Amino acid sequence: MDRRHFLAAAAANTALAVTPSAFAAETLEGKATRVAGKGVQLEWNAKSARAAIYVSTDPAAPRRAMRQVKTGVTGGQIEIPAEIAPRPYYLLAADGRETRVAERLLPLQGGRNFRDLGGYRAAGGRQVRWGKIYRSGVMSGLTNGDLDYLSKLGVKVICDLRNPRERQDEPSPLLKANVPEVVAFDYDMNASMALLATARTREQAIDVFAMAYLQFLETLTPNYTDLFARLAAGEAPLAFNCSAGKDRTGMASALILSVLGVARETVVADYALTQVYTPPSLYKAQMAQAGRVSGGGLTAEQARAFAQMPPEVLDIIMGSDPAVMRKALAQVDDRFGGPVALAKARFGLTDARIASIRGAYLA
Structure with missing residues (x-):
């Protein structure tokens, strides 16, 4: 099956809204999902x-x-013929209300969990702008067609959150082009990986994974600081990625959405989408067949060690269970006073910069 068709089917099975509160009576909400063939x-x-x-x-x-x-469409759904490129963006209008929607998961042949952070509701009912901020997993599998597609989206910068070994093992094909700029910083993740290996139960896995996410805030301070600086400077469209596109990238997404004023449960739900598009079973199958995880950021030795974990632990480590992000953000609340306070204390944001970011990326 074409990877794009598989991912479209997965996306179609997700809920229309990412939070129960997203469908308050006064707010029009929607979603767009690529279907097999040429349609949305x-x-x-x-x-x-x-x-x-x-x-x-x-x-x-x-x-x-x-x-x-x-016009005059009732029933809350319709399939619209639509080519993959150029990328279509939709406006839905009903009863004097409007909402903008687009495909959250980009229809890339060789992409991994490459999706748009647009469309989420922020405080005051504003929406995160579509086509400005993207999150992704490893990009080494992007095809020439994918690269052309991204070029037409106007992506200016790729913030690669991976460590040196990952970047060497699975280099980004974008390094061969002048645009977009690919930015990376060197660091070591051994301490975080060792922490994950200590889990023996599902509850322990949630605890240690949340602790690892807190460690990312220290280890990746240069990465996250640079990311926010570029957003504040208007260097968008911008994309950021790690290997799986769920942990280091997940924390970056949670911080950005929180700074934009997106509700906590929506932030958590965005994190959880990763295990819809790249379920733990995908990584388990890779470990069983090849003893390694493609695009998972693990060495062959680490993959073999992880394969010995209890299944319920591996589901947490290889997934994006909402409980992990909830716990991590609760710890951010306790230690720093919340993600916004953290971003101001550690990642170079000020009230003026936050106002500028919200002005640029909310509509």
Whole structure:
């Protein structure tokens, strides 16, 4: 099966909203999911309302500049013919309310968990802008077609959060191009990996994984500081990645969304999406067949050690269980006063920079 078709099927099985509160009566919410063939499934919560649908290749296009593709649609869903490129961005309008939606998972042939952070609701009902901030796993499998697709999205910078060994083992093909710029910092992850190996039960796995996430805040301080500096300077569209696109990248996403004012449960739900697109079973199968994990950031020796873990522990380590991020962020609350206070204390943000970031990436 084409990887894009597999991922489209996985995305179609996710909930329409990422949090129970996201579908408050006064807020129109929706999602767009690539379906097999040349189409996008649009879904929204105002099922009884008559909705109008507009499309543009510009994520920030005003409604008057967008093309109307359907009007008077009821039932809360419709499939729209749509090519993969140029990337379509939709505006749904119903009963005087509007929301912008796009495919969260980019339809890349060789991508791993490459998705857009746009569309999430922030304080005051504003949305994170689509097409500005992307998160991903390892990019070594990107095809020439994928690279062309990303080029047309205008991605300026890739913040590679991987350590030197990972970057050497699975180099980014983007290093061969002048654009986008690929930025990385050297560090050692052995302490965090050793911590994960101590877990023997599911509860212990959640605890040590959350502790490892707190360690990332120390180990990756230069990475996260640089990432926020680039966002504040307007160097977007921007993407950041690690190997699996769930742990170091997951903490970066949680920090960014929190700084933008996105609700905690939405932040956690975004983290949990990774195990929809790259489930633990994928990594387990790789370890069983080859004794290593492609794109998982593990050495062959580490993969063999992890393969000996109890299944319930491995599901946590190789997944993105919401309990891990909830615990990690609760510890951030206790130690630093929350993600925003942490970003100001450690990653170079100020109130003025936060206001600038929100102005640039919220609509």
